[in-house]
Amino acid sequence: MEIIGKLQKQFIDFIKALYHEGFLDDQFLQLKLQDESSPDFVFEVVTLFFEDSEKIINNLAATLQQQVVDFKQVDSHVHQFKGSSSSVGAQRVTNACIAFRNFCEQKNLEGCVQCLQHVKHEYFLVKNKLETLLRLEQQILAAGGTIPVLS
Amino acid sequence: MDFYASSSTEEPHVLAVDDNLVDRKLVERLLKKSSCKVTTAENGLRALEYLGLGADQEHSINGNDSQVNMIITDYCMPGMTGYELLKKIKESSILKDVPVVIMSSENIPTRIDQCLEEGAQMFMLKPLKHSDVKRLRCQLMQCQG
Numbered sequence: 001m002e003i004i005g006k007l008q009k010q011f012i013d014f015i016k017a018l019y020h021e022g023f024l025d026d027q028f029l030q031l032k033l034q035d036e037s038s039p040d041f042v043f044e045v046v047t048l049f050f051e052d053s054e055k056i057i058n059n060l061a062a063t064l065q066q067q068v069v070d071f072k073q074v075d076s077h078v079h080q081f082k083g084s085s086s087s088v089g090a091q092r093v094t095n096a097c098i099a100f101r102n103f104c105e106q107k108n109l110e111g112c113v114q115c116l117q118h119v120k121h122e123y124f125l126v127k128n129k130l131e132t133l134l135r136l137e138q139q140i141l142a143a144g145g146t147i148p149v150l151s
Numbered sequence: 152m153d154f155y156a157s158s159s160t161e162e163p164h165v166l167a168v169d170d171n172l173v174d175r176k177l178v179e180r181l182l183k184k185s186s187c188k189v190t191t192a193e194n195g196l197r198a199l200e201y202l203g204l205g206a207d208q209e210h211s212i213n214g215n216d217s218q219v220n221m222i223i224t225d226y227c228m229p230g231m232t233g234y235e236l237l238k239k240i241k242e243s244s245i246l247k248d249v250p251v252v253i254m255s256s257e258n259i260p261t262r263i264d265q266c267l268e269e270g271a272q273m274f275m276l277k278p279l280k281h282s283d284v285k286r287l288r289c290q291l292m293q294c295q296g
Contacts, residue, residue, distance in 0.1 A: 084173035087278040
């Protein structure tokens with residue numbers, strides 16, 4: 001039982017830090033609420049988010065490398081990314097996307113290229129955090145414990 | 152004529168339209184949790200096809216065989232926006248009374264007004280929360296009550 005307690009505390013501390021550092025916002029909490037009746041929901045949505053995001057990042061890189069950059073196309077991809085990151089509560093990614101859209105509007109290529117790097121950076125950071133979180137959940141369940149519910 | 156009769160034991164059938172994969176998954180889950188039967192479509196054209204309003208389909212009197220009780224659609228979609236989809240639905244004699252809800256991540260008053268004026272039941276801000284869908288569900292029940 002002691003190990004479950006330790007893992008649960010680790011989980012709570014970790015997730016609190018993620019909120020505190022702005023990686024996750026209330027929307028993630030909303031997702032977790034849906035988890036209560038079907039524990040794989042967060043895992044499913046987060047996995048979809050990862051797959052979708054990596055596609056978008058590749059599309060963005062390709063679009064920005066063209067001879068004549070279609071900023072409307074770039075903006076469209078960023079809009080998608082902003083939407084999905086917002087829906088999972090990946091706040092820092094969403095904010096990076098907002099800044100990115102401004103550069104698209106200004107048709108500022110250098111700004112856009114820098115923003116892509118920034119968005120990628122934030123995305124891989126939150127991906128790492130979420131994977132750690134999901135792993136912790138698995139460990140708690142494997143040890144026979146229940147995942148703490150946050151309010 | 153009551154196409155959308157649904158007793159309290161039946162689950163309302165909602166058509167959810169959104170080009171974003173993650174959002175589609177989320178709205179589907181939120182609706183299912185609120186005891187709705189859900190069909191999703193990834194764009195306006197697919198939605199119209201499902202509703203029997205596709206370009207190649209005959210607009211028969213027996214349309215809405217799928218018995219959709221509500222349509223919830225994203226505003227910003229490639230090809231056909233949610234607003235354009237709303238208009239097409241309202242133009243249809245069979246489907247004009249089906250409540251249509253528009254969702255958007257952007258809080259633009261003129262956009263909201265435009266949709267409400269065109270007959271949208273509600274405008275909701277994304278990302279959707281459980282409480283949003285609960286509220287929607289209550290409204291839907293009142294519509295049919």
